[in-house]
Each structure stands twice: as C-alpha cells, then as structure tokens.
Amino acid sequence: MIPELKKTTEQKMQKSVEALKANLGKVRTGRAHAGLLDHLTVDYYGNPTPINQVANVTLLDARTIGVQPWEKPMIAKVEKAIRDSDLGLNPSTMGDVVRVPMPMLTEERRKDLIKVVRHEAEESRIAIRNLRRDANNGLKEAVKAKEISEDDERRTQDDVQKLTDKYIAEADKLLAQKEQELMQI
Secondary structure, eight states, X not given: OHHHHHHHHHHHHHHHHHHHHHHHHHSOOSSOOGGGGTTOEEEEXXXXXXXXXXXXXXXXETTEEEEEESSTTXXXXXXXXXXXXXXXXXXXXXXXXXXXXOOOOOHXXXXXXXXXXXXXXXXXXXXXXXXXXXXXXXXXXXXXXXXXXXXXXXXXXXXXXXXXXXXXXXXXXXXXXXXXXXXXX
C-alpha cells in the first residue's frame, strides 16, 4: 500500500509541474508562436471548441499570428475570443484572415505578466501541497485501520515531504526561468 501511495502521489505532483510548464508556455514573451492561442475556445454552433479546431493558426511573420477560420461566420467569433482573452492581444480582420500582431512588451506589461506567472507558480505549489495533504490523510486512515504501523507512517510522511520539496523546487526553477525570459528586452 505504501509504495503505491508514494508512486501515485509522485505521478500527480509530476503532472502538476507539467501543467505549470504548459501554463507558463502560454504567457507570451513578445515573440509570436502558434501555440499561444491553443487554450482559447470559440462558440462553434453552441459548443465551446478550441480555436485550432475551427481555424488554421499560422505565423505570418515573427511578430504576427494569422488565424484563418474554415467558415466565414466564424471570423467575428474568433476575433472576439482572442480580444476577450487574458492575453492582451488586439486582433484585426483582413478579408478572411484574422491578424494578431504581438505588441512590444512595455515595462509595465512585463511586470503584469510576471504577476501572472507568479500566480500560476503559486497555484502549482498549492496543488502539490494538497497532494501531500491527501497522501498524509491516506496514511492516517491506514494507521487507524491498523493496515500500517505508526513508524511506517512517519517514514512515509518524510518521503512524501521530500517529494513535495523536490517538486516545489522544480516549480520555482520554472518560475525563475520564465521571469528571466520576460525581463529580457
């Protein structure tokens, strides 16, 4: 039971760090990349659908993303979804292509993005700590049910704490890298 508990806890912590990595990848750094819009959804005949499933997302140049919806009526919806997102982008429509220019990051915008990045990292840390708490609660229940001894519980709690420290340090490392990337001009 104990090895299984440690294994599942570690896997969930790893997934939390991977989710943080994906969320940090969405925060723009001034360069355009097609994956920036992947998490945005549009209302497609009543269903929320990712933009990349209703349109062709390409790079027009280093600082501009081009979004070409496959259906004419989707142009306005795609433009609205991009404008309403938390990315701070201002799309414009040219014919059947929605152009999304990436504005230069001002110092103020960089600081705002660093706040967003720090919030994402804190959410990840909270998730990791919650996984630690869940594992420790599982251990306490096992002790109450006399499935494991108190000594085993203590050793396993120490192991779970080491895992927690390891993955929180990994999250902090990702945060530091992203902050440095954002502050580069």
